[in-house]
Amino acid sequence: MIVLKNIHFGYEGTEVIKNFSASFASDETHLIVGPNGAGKTTLGFLIKGLIKPTHGRIFSPRRKISEWRKKMGLLFQFPEDLFFNETVYDEIAYGTKRFGIKDTDQKINNIIDFLGLDREILNLSPFELSYGEKRMVSFASILVWEPHYLILDEPFSGLDWQFKNRLAEVIESLKGRVGMIIITQELDNVIPFVERVSLMVDGELTFSSPIEEANWDRVYESGCDIPSAVRLAKKLREKGIKFNSEKRPYTVPGLVDLLKK
Amino acid sequence: MLKTYSLTLKRDENIVIQNFDFTLNNGEKVIIVGPTGAGKSTLALGLAGIITTPPGSIIIDSKDILDFNLKDLRKKIGIVFQDPETQFVTTDVRREIGFGLRNIKNDVEEIKEIIDSVIEKFGLEHILNRDPSSLSAGEKQMVSIASVYAMQPEYIIFDEVTSYLDRKSREKIYEIWENTTSSLLIITQNFREISFGARIILLEKGKINFEAKTEDLEGSSHFSYDSAFYNLLRKNKDRIPEYDRILEILK
DSSP: OEEEEEEEEEETTEEEEEEEEEEEOTTOEEEEEOOTTSSHHHHHHHHHTSSOOSEEEEEOSSSOHHHHHHTEEEEOSSGGGGOOSSSHHHHHHHHHHHTTOSOHHHHHHHHHHHTTOOGGGGGSOGGGSOHHHHHHHHHHHHHTTOOSEEEEESTTTTOOHHHHHHHHHHHHHHBTTBEEEEEOSOGGGTTTTOOEEEEEETTEEEEEEEGGGOOHHHHHHTTOOOOHHHHHHHHHHHTTOOOOSSSOOOSHHHHHHHHHO | OEEEEEEEEEETTEEEEEEEEEEEOTTOEEEEEOOTTSSHHHHHHHHTTSSOOOTTSEEETTEEGGGSOHHHHHHHEEEEOSSGGGGOOSSSHHHHHHHHHHHHOOOHHHHHHHHHHHHHHHTOGGGTTSOGGGSOHHHHHHHHHHHHHTTOOSEEEEESOOTTOOHHHHHHHHHHHHHOOSEEEEEOSOGGGGGGOSEEEEEETTEEEEEEEHHHHTTOTTTOTTHHHHHHHHHTGGGOTTHHHHHHHHO
């Protein structure tokens, strides 16, 4: 578990993170939502240790936080800015050397297949790729060194629907084995399988709850999108369609199941 | 009118766009969708005159794109990139919004008025003095759209510009798309945005795979943004008591 206690962070005289306290379980899939400029990316940087809080503490009760961070993968918002190798193969293989991963060729091929990419991509220059392909290659270069924890910052942006679906499947298949923080404005891609949701507004934590109990009204008021199923359920209720109001469906199949009854 | 004639675009000797014939009429809004790697962004760069195109392949208002000087071209056609950071040239948001504008206009008062109205329209008051590079991805996207919009080009290309935006910011952009008199070419992966175009083009492997009027797609489960819900409803039709009414409401 990673614990953040009374974290503050600021630059250019602006406080970006304000008194933020939360804990992130090592096997949990945690969705972070919030309007633009709420500090979500900064929070990711703080957890990964790329920047240090101006006040407060980030720690792990049972393990050294530095140990945690070694096996923590961060998929940046614009990961393609970080490419520096001549081929996609070298770009992905780079991390394996650092972590002493063996059978690099086989591992890389497996990951390329797992992500639904064509193996021919390995010989191309990463700079030639389309935006979506770059994003997937960046993800591959993290997955190849088998991280224990992942922070995914807007992983779906720039991807077409096929890649979005594939990436969502990949993320879902990691669930449980790898703890994850997913920051996204595209909720429908991840809503069926996330376990916890936190809302950040203006650098503060507004709420954190199991997904079943999420306060979607507050998410909407903050300026963010809400899941399609929540939006549709609201619309149907307003128009007088009655269904078990104690249950609050947040996935499309969940809503259909309720409507059947 | 912006027209292309068998436009072929290469990047590093690879053909990315092949024999692309296309017309964007004055005031028209066209959507381009397509899988990643289809050539959408390269097409956008070509149409905006940022990468070299063969003579005679892009004609804007009866003039070859190659015959425009840079100042006139930027008045004519603007582009907002997918990665907003590539667009920034100044060190504060206010200057950034006025940068392009100052290159095409001289009247200081007029420039100030336009900048002020754009700031209000995009809701950027709270970040005016910030360095664009220090902003969040969503804020960067808003600033880059605002700085192109400020120039009021007759044609604007939006290359997946809403992917980092929250709902409120996206709604602001949608309002602009709806009310602008500029001709728009909107490249998107977001099916909800298809409704902003009168026409839709599916680009695949550098070629037009199909082209249709957006209204002809209505009701097509393929493009409905709640399609997963509709499909599930349809599958469960006999087991959902109020099926017809629900469908009616959703329509």
